[in-house]
Amino acid sequence: MGNWRSAVWNDQAARDYSDALDLSDYVQRITPYVAAGKVCHGYQSLLDIGAGDGRFAEALTFPGARIDAIEPSSAMRSMLQRRLKDRTLRVWDVSWSDCPDDGAYDLGFAANIGAFKAAPVQLFTKMRKLCRSLAWVVPAQQGPSSFCLSGLVAHWLPQERSEPVYLSVLGALGAAHAPSSVDVEEWTYRQCFADAGVAVDFLMEKLTASGTTIPRTQIKEFVEEEGTFDDRGRVTLEAPKRSAILRWI
Numbered sequence: 040m041g042n043w044r045s046a047v048w049n050d051q052a053a054r055d056y057s058d059a060l061d062l063s064d065y066v067q068r069i070t071p072y073v074a075a076g077k078v079c080h081g082y083q084s085l086l087d088i089g090a091g092d093g094r095f096a097e098a099l100t101f102p103g104a105r106i107d108a109i110e111p112s113s114a115m116r117s118m119l120q121r122r123l124k125d126r127t128l129r130v131w132d133v134s135w136s137d138c139p140d141d142g143a144y145d146l147g148f149a150a151n152i153g154a155f156k157a158a159p160v161q162l163f164t165k166m167r168k169l170c171r172s173l174a175w176v177v178p179a180q181q182g183p184s185s186f187c188l189s190g191l192v193a194h195w196l197p198q199e200r201s202e203p204v205y206l207s208v209l210g211a212l213g214a215a216h217a218p219s220s221v222d223v224e225e226w227t228y229r230q231c232f233a234d235a236g237v238a239v240d241f242l243m244e245k246l247t248a249s250g251t252t253i254p255r256t257q258i259k260e261f262v263e264e265e266g267t268f269d270d271r272g273r274v275t276l277e278a279p280k281r282s283a284i285l286r287w288i
C-alpha cells in the first residue's frame with residue numbers, strides 16, 4: 040500500500056469525472072439497489088470510502104445526516120464539501136486502510152474504488168467492524184476498464200478482456216464474507232468534449248497508455264460516427280457500463 044497516492048487522480052481528471060457523471064445515469068440507476076428496503080434513502084449515518092464528489096452520499100442521506108468520507112483527491116474533497124454543506128460532514132485525506140476505526144455507522148458505502156481489486160478482504164473486514172450494513176458498487180463489465188470510456192473502444196483493446204471485477208471480489212471474499220444480495224445494473228457513462236479534436240486527442244492518449252497505437256485519422260472518423268454533436272461543436276461520447284451492487288444487511 041506504500042505508494043498509493045501516485046494512483047490518485049489529479050484535479051483535472053477528478054473534475055472531468057464529476058462533469059461526466061452530471062451527464063450519466065450512474066447514481067440514478069444504482070442508488071435504488073443500495074437503499075432497497077429503506078424509505079427515501081434516509082440513512083442517518085454513513086461512512087463513504089473513496090467518496091468522490093459526494094453524489095452518492097447526497098443521494099443516500101437527508102440534510103442533517105452524519106457523513107464521514109475518506110477521499111484523498113483534493114479536487115474531489117472540495118466538490119464533496121460544497122455538495123454536502125447541509126450534512127454533518129467529516130472528511131479524511133487518507134487511504135481507506137487508514138480510515139479512523141472508532142466510528143459507528145448505519146451504512147458503510149464504497150463505489151468503484153481500487154481497493155476492490157487490491158485488498159477486498161481487508162477492506163471488508165475494516166468496514167464490517169464499523170457499519171451495521173454495507174453496500175459496495177463494483178465494476179461488472181466484461182470488457183476493458185482502464186479508463187471510463189474504454190468500453191466504447193473495446194474493439195481496439197482486445198488485450199483488456201478480463202473477468203468482471205465483482206466476480207473476483209466475490210471469489211476473494213468466499214462463503215465466509217458472502218453478501219446478502221448481489222444485483223447487476225446497466226448504466227451509461229457520458230463524457231462531453233469541447234470539440235472533436237479534443238475528443239480525438241483524449242482517446243489517442245488513453246489508447247497509447249493502454250499499449251494500442253491507432254492512426255489519428257481512424258480515431259477522428261470513429262468520433263465523427265459515434266459522437267453526438269451539439270450546435271456549438273461539442274461532442275459527447277458514451278460507453279455502456281455494468282455495476283454489481285453487493286449488500287450486507
Ligand SMILES: C[S@@+](CC[C@H](N)C(=O)[O-])C[C@H]1O[C@@H](n2cnc3c(N)ncnc32)[C@H](O)[C@@H]1O
Pocket residue numbers: 043046047048088089090091092109110111112115133134135136149150151152153
Ligand atoms: C472512480 S472514483 C469513484 C468515486 C465515487 N465513489 C463514485 O463512484 O463516483 C475513485 C475514488 O477513489 C479515491 N481513491 C483513490 N485511492 C484511494 C485510496 N487509497 N483510499 C480511498 N479512496 C481512494 C479517488 O480519489 C476517487 O475519488
